[in-house]
Amino acid sequence: MRRVALTGGIATGKSHVRARLATLGVPTIDADRLARDAVAPGTAGLNEVVRRFGPTILDERGSLDRKKLAAIVFTDPAARRDLEAIVHPRVRAAIDDWFAALPAATAFAVADIPLLYETGREAEFDSVIVVAADPETQVERVMTRDSASEADARARLAAQLPIDHKARRADFVIRTDGTFAETDGQIDAVLHQLR
DSSP states (O other): OEEEEEEEOTTSSHHHHHHHHHHTTOOEEEHHHHHHHHTSTTSHHHHHHHHHHOGGGBOTTSSBOHHHHHHHHTTOHHHHHHHHHHHHHHHHHHHHHHHHHSOTTOOEEEEEOTTTTTTTOGGGSSEEEEEEOOHHHHHHHHHHHHTOOHHHHHHHHHTSOOHHHHHHHOSEEEEOSSOHHHHHHHHHHHHHHHO
């Protein structure tokens, strides 16, 4: 089976690309969802996060308050590395287990891993698809989607490798600056090549 990684930057449209691939019958998995599962209430992952960052990062229900934690890790590189050291091994293991559990006849499957290059995992995949958008478009999307300030949006982008750097390293690039129809056409073309 061919292991394909889908990556990009924050607010580049990876979720749309992954959803379209899934609709077209491609097995997909979302590392962001796995990361949320890794720190869900009652997990060892959440316990480790609380030990590192303190109980103030929990909401009134005992769940992780993502906005509070984001305010810490997107302004403190050491804190971000500590969080990644807790979450990334759990996500990596879950993705490996998922690939191993797919039927042997599966031609290829796609793992959506936003920090693929930042974590040095690209060599674990046969092909890499980068979803790219202009950085100013990313900033606007983050501000709209997350009700974030411009400074917060730019800090989040700065925490990742520049999108043009990722695109240069990719086997396939899907641009999401245009219409959904244009993006879908690119997805279909990549899917045709993978098949």
